[in-house]
Amino acid sequence: MLFFLVSFLSFLLLLLKPQQSSKSMSNLWESLKKLGVLVTRKRPRLGFLEERESNYDDEREEEKKGFCLVDLPDLALDSILEKLPPLELWRMCGVCRLMREKGKSEHLWEKHLQQKWGGLINGDSYKEWMRSQAVVPTTSRVRKGGFLSPLMSIFGHRLDHNNNDDEDHRSCSSFSLMNFYLSLESGKFWFPAQVFNRENGHVGFMLSCYDAKLSYDSTRDKFVARYPARGRTVIEEGIEWDRIRAPSVNTPPNVLHISKCLDNLKPGDHIEIQWRKNKEFPYGWWYGIVGHLDSCGRNSLDFNFNCLCHTNETVVLEFKQYSAGSRWRRVTVERKDHREIGNETDGFYGGIRMLCREEEIAKWKHFFPKCTIE
Known part of the structure; x- marks a missing residue:
């Protein structure tokens, strides 16, 4: 292209009149210098432009694919999941297999259980929930150090299993702390606890605390209690959080407690x-x-x-x-x-x-x- 332009300009010079040659030569020289500057400026950048165009193509391809959360480093992704409330964390488990595995992590749901249910739930509650499940574990692996760790020594909620064994996989999922939390939050699991001043503070129960099975009503943020009494069940609704505690001892309500004090x-x-x-x-x-x-x-x-x-x-x-x-x-x-x-x-x-x-x-x-x- 440059050769063609120079040849064309040379041909024009031959056609110029002598009186115009000096002035025209000067103008032509200035034009050639400008052209040379443009060419020299562009030539070193050709490789960069080709590389940039390639990068633009990659970026456009990435934009078509969209940003994927699972592409984040594990530390950043775990930090995001730790800050999610329970409902949002549960929803993340439905995104993909990786998010399901990370979203059901024991330490995430143990934190939520401790924050909301730590004052009411103990090892006996967890064991009773496990017994209420249809799947019975055959092997277990105990995670030590958590607030539910005493019960883990008897029933582990994380089960060793073969990935090719669907039954073991379902067993592990059934006993996850996430499912335990959801059973409590939905009110499907009636957990053992004790209620102060039962039957709405009836004078006959003033300053007493009775064993009951409780179900959580998330719409009202209150509880429903079932008291056993002479073969029948007494129901009480609208129980506030401050009237409930975890059982103080492991002695069943119909058994004499052995006094050691x-x-x-x-x-x-x-x-x-x-x-x-x-x-x-x-x-x-x-x-x-x-x-x-x-x-x-x-x-x-x-x-x-x-x-x-x-x-x-x-x-x-x-x-x-x-x-x-x-x-x-x-x-x-x-x-x-x-x-x-x-x-x-x-x-x-x-x-x-x-x-x-x-x-x-x-x-x-x-x-x-x-x-x-x-």
Whole structure:
């Protein structure tokens, strides 16, 4: 192309008149210099332009394909998944196989379980949920260190399986913490827990805590409870979060709890004691305080008296939600060979557990009635 232009310009010079040759030659020279500059500027950039055009083609191809989230580094992708709320994390599991594997990761759902259900769910709840599933695991691998780790020593939620074995794969999926969380959130799983002041704070259950099976109502953010009672079930709805706790002991509600704290009880200690109306009913846990014996002399004018109630074989338990003259106000139990005591009129008292944690005591005080009960 350049050769053609130079030849053409040379031909024009031959046609120019002599008087115009000097001026025309100068103009032609300037034109050639400009042309030379343009050519020299462009030539070194030809390779770059070809490379850039190739890059543009690749970019256009990428734009056609669209950006893919799974192309992110694992660390960045895991960081995104950790910040997703449970519902969005569950939805991500339906995107592709990789997202399903990452979205069902144990540590992600363990965090969500701890944040929302940690105060209500324990190992017994998880084991009961596993028993309620249709698939029974044959092998297990325990992940240590999590808040559900005590139950993992018996039932592992992550199962070793062969990828070619569909049955083992379904078994592993069935026992994932994600499915456990979804069963709780949907209300399909009735988990064991205890309810304070059952039946909407009925006066007959003031400062008590009874075992029940609970189902979560996510639309109202409340619970429905089922209480076993003499072969029938009592239903209570609209239970708030603050009225629920995980079972305090592993003792079933119809079994006497073995008391291990009796030798250490002294006046002022906070306790829970089993009580039931008759032997056909399950026990409930009732809040009380260790009191002084009548022979203690605490009301004397001698401020230097030495209380020896903690050395006596008899322990006084006081239930201060009842008035001083009520038959439910005080009861005495023996430190040694303690067993169920009572009668059909006053009910039956069972095992005792001492409250040592301040949050447990504060919980009971939160429900203390404003007026005493007769």
